[in-house]
Amino acid sequence: MLTRKQHELLVFIQDRLDETGISPSFEEMKDAIDLKSKSGVHRLISALEERGFIRRLPNRARALEVIRQTDRAGAASREEPGTVVPLNRKSGTPAPANDVVEIPLHGRIAAGMPIEALEDQQMLPVPAALLGAGEHYALEVSGDSMIEAGIFDGDFALVRRTEEARDGEIIVALVHGVEATLKYLHRDAGKVRLDPANAAYEAQVYDARDVQVQGRLAGLLRRYH
Incomplete structure (x- = not known):
């Protein structure tokens, strides 16, 4: 009922x-x-x-x-x-046909802010062409560690929810269960290396068990002021 x-x-x-x-x-x-x-x-x-x-x-x-x-x-x-x-x-009712979908906007992706803690989510309208199959969510980017990949502070990262990813893909990684970050993924001999796209920052290396993939980058939205 x-x-x-x-x-x-x-x-x-x-x-x-x-x-x-x-x-x-x-x-x-x-x-x-x-x-x-x-x-x-x-x-x-x-x-x-x-x-x-x-x-x-x-x-x-x-x-x-x-x-x-x-x-x-x-x-x-x-x-x-x-x-x-x-x-x-x-x-039955004909299926709607349009080109905008709404996905959850969980908040800013920043150190010390696990995705799961962001419960007061909003919804973000997104052009459907930016998304493929699967479930998606959005995060507002904080910081400049990915600027050489064209990802800037204040951008909205559109993320496909998944726990699987290949080396070289940009992912949302949850480190030690408490810190979420957007980085390139690389694996080697039981280790996970999270690479920034900014020469001013160094790669972060962790034991594989300490890093959980939370999603893969599917697209970006940017506001111009």
Whole structure:
């Protein structure tokens, strides 16, 4: 059974898809069900996805498709909100088609700031063309250790979430479980070397067990002032 907020959000998404063929933005969903932040909407969307009511369509804006509907009558039909009604796939809502997606923005990637600690996340609109398959998140870059790779302070690093990476790739590495950094990855004889892209900085070498890959760099966004 869905919670009341999950039910309200699912009905709102259904109605908007029926009306326009495009699912609502996170801001519209936040206002429609009276939430304080878009991170709350993100959690509800994730819960609905896990329970099989919706799915996210890759590389499309507002990429939500309703798989199972709920009974809108609620108490009037003597059923709790959230009762499942199978969706007729032949007459189902057409999939939205656009070129912007929203991904979690976890905060600044800086020494002493593990990704997992950044719970008060926002959502960042990103051109879908910058992302490939898989789950992505964004981090705001702090510092100049990667400037020779074209990555500058204040850029937004678009990261594909993964625990696997090849030598020479730019990764988000969690060191000793407490420090997140964006560097080139190299492995050698049980060691991991994290290379900067700035001649003013030295490589960092650790035991392999002390470094966890948190994702691979997929793209960058930059603001011009």
